[in-house]
Amino acid sequence: MDFLKDLWNYLKERKKWWLAPLIIIFILIGVLLILGGTSLAPFIYTLF
Amino acid sequence: MLLRKNKIKRALLYTLYLVIIVILFLEIFLRFYYPFPRSLTGANWEMAVNRTFTLHNDLNKRLDAVIVNHRNSIGFRGEEPPVDIENKLSILTIGGSTTASSFISDGKTWTDLLGEKLKKQCPKVWINNAGIDGHSSYGHLNFLYYYVARLKFKPKVALFLVGVNDIDRDDLTVVDSSKYTSSAFSTAWFRRHSKTVSFLYDVKWIIHPVHVYNDKQNWDFKDFKSIHLEKAYIDSALKKQDVILQRFRERLTKIIALCRQYKIQPVFITQPLVTGDGTVNGGNPNIDLHVWNDTENGLLFWKKLQLYNNVTMQVADANKVFCIDLATQMPKDTLYFYDIMHYTNEGSAKVADVIYNALTPHLTKDGVNF
Numbered sequence: 001m002d003f004l005k006d007l008w009n010y011l012k013e014r015k016k017w018w019l020a021p022l023i024i025i026f027i028l029i030g031v032l033l034i035l036g037g038t039s040l041a042p043f044i045y046t047l048f
Numbered sequence: 049m050l051l052r053k054n055k056i057k058r059a060l061l062y063t064l065y066l067v068i069i070v071i072l073f074l075e076i077f078l079r080f081y082y083p084f085p086r087s088l089t090g091a092n093w094e095m096a097v098n099r100t101f102t103l104h105n106d107l108n109k110r111l112d113a114v115i116v117n118h119r120n121s122i123g124f125r126g127e128e129p130p131v132d133i134e135n136k137l138s139i140l141t142i143g144g145s146t147t148a149s150s151f152i153s154d155g156k157t158w159t160d161l162l163g164e165k166l167k168k169q170c171p172k173v174w175i176n177n178a179g180i181d182g183h184s185s186y187g188h189l190n191f192l193y194y195y196v197a198r199l200k201f202k203p204k205v206a207l208f209l210v211g212v213n214d215i216d217r218d219d220l221t222v223v224d225s226s227k228y229t230s231s232a233f234s235t236a237w238f239r240r241h242s243k244t245v246s247f248l249y250d251v252k253w254i255i256h257p258v259h260v261y262n263d264k265q266n267w268d269f270k271d272f273k274s275i276h277l278e279k280a281y282i283d284s285a286l287k288k289q290d291v292i293l294q295r296f297r298e299r300l301t302k303i304i305a306l307c308r309q310y311k312i313q314p315v316f317i318t319q320p321l322v323t324g325d326g327t328v329n330g331g332n333p334n335i336d337l338h339v340w341n342d343t344e345n346g347l348l349f350w351k352k353l354q355l356y357n358n359v360t361m362q363v364a365d366a367n368k369v370f371c372i373d374l375a376t377q378m379p380k381d382t383l384y385f386y387d388i389m390h391y392t393n394e395g396s397a398k399v400a401d402v403i404y405n406a407l408t409p410h411l412t413k414d415g416v417n418f
Contacts, residue, residue, distance in 0.1 A: 019183060021069035027073065031084050 071244055078243035093195040095123020102195045109388050112393070122199060125154065126163065126176035133201045136174040137411075138197070139163075143209035146319065146389055147179025149396060158395050161400035163406075169408065176203075184213040185299040192353070194308050198340035202310045205411070207403070208303065209374070210305050211319035211356035214296045215289070215349070240408055269382045275345045282348050289355050296356060300363040315410070316364045316371040317403065319359040320378035322385035324350030338388065347389055372406040374399065 010016070028039055059227035082094070096119050120128050125148075130136060141147050141159040149157035174362040178196075180187065188208060233269030238245040300316070307314040319357065323336050325345025336347035357375045364371035378384065391399055 018065075021066055021073070024066070024070050025073045028070070029077065032077065032081065 067363075074244045074247070075242065078247055082243070082247070093151040093191070093198075094203055095119065097121050097123050108151075108386060110392050111151050112153050112156075113234055114153070115151055115299060117150060118154050118174070122176070124176040124178045125149075125157065126159065127174060129176070129201060130174060133174065135168075136172050137170060137205070138201065139166075139173065139175040139205045139207065140178045140203040141175070141207045141209070143179045143207075143212040143317075144183045145181040145257065146212065146391065147177060147181070148181050149177070149179065150181055151242070151386070151390065151397055152393060156396055158391065158396040158399035158403070160229055160402050161397055163249045165400060165404045166408070168355075177208075184209055184217055184301065185296055187213075189303055189306065192303065196312075197310060202312055204311075205313045205315060207315045207317060207407075208305055209317040209319060210300070211296075211353055211360055212321075214292065214356055215352050216292065218288075218292050237404075245346070269283070269335055273339045274277055274334070275339045275343075276337065277345060277348055280349065285344065285348055286351060286355065289352055292361055293355055297359050297363055300360065301321050302369065303369045304363070308407075314369050315407065316360050316369055318371070318373050318375035319353060319389070320375045320380075321346070321350045321353055321381050321389050322382060323347060323388055324354075325380045335382070340388060349388065370407075370410045377402045377406075 003019060011023075058352060098121055099119050101117040101119075103117070105111050105113055105115055117125065122129060124140070125310070128139075141162075147159070149159070154160065157177055159175060159177035159179075163173060166173040166175065179403075183191065188210065196206075219326065284355065304314050305388075323338060323340075326334065326336050326347070336350070337346065338346040340346055340349045353375070357373075361371050361373065363369070378395075383390060384394045384398050
């Protein structure tokens, strides 16, 4: 959490807002990898 | 004022930049790595292939502590399709969660056990479980049309365990085959072209299994809320099924036509529930009164399902399709069910027995060399 706070402060102070998508993308990669590894992944109900 | 306007403009432009970059990235990344076992992007089915999922179950002692689901190279549960599949008696089991048996480990599902039994009599049997959680007859039709049709081989026999996921589904009113083209979906274009949109749909449905898995009331027959329903309420709930039943009938007829077009022999199986005979199970509260779907009970759910099972048998009869009445042959015993409709390991073995006993004479009569 501190790391994210530091990153936010860095973007704010240096005004490097164009870097924000990169950070969001890295977070998304993490979330996707976690989702793929979760044991609930095969139990998606499609209700189709 | 001008400064403020510029500030808003810059903020909007920046948000747009952020959204575009992130969506672009997601589109690219999800094409290389899709975290879920299957996706439906418009009409394009994609199944997780060659993957093993392991669930550590600490909620229900009546199920295995470690549940393993392996998906083969075509995304189904079971053996790989052999090279000489055309010389095999290839069978697919198609249905919703009661077929998929996601909480039953590989080798213990009714499909696996049925396969074992059939192979003892006929070594050339090859069977796979193509069940998909939550699928109704609409889903089966779509699955046949867009996935099975594109497989390199067509199974010789398809067993359909249908009914329970069609109950109350008044949103599934489409029966025309033209509707199975992707343009029938309101968000078709995006789902067909965008992995991100497809992914968001899957994320939405992830909430559902988490709910099913965590809902202890579904899992415990000793401790649940009971609900009594007035006859007028029951009659009204059954009456509401009329239109849905007609659509169900039309879809089953279409499934038969589609199977015959692909030279697949369809076999229908009616769907059992643990509720519906009014027994007081081992001194526990009467499970027929088990609250189901918040406002109804197990008995009403069974009464509804009976309507669908009757249609399944009628359609089979009218179209000369073999139908196994599992619903009446399956004992209503909590030993065999871990909730109102899903089978335990013992239940899976019982289902396999019933289907095997009915199917073998039929296949023999039909000229299959046992």
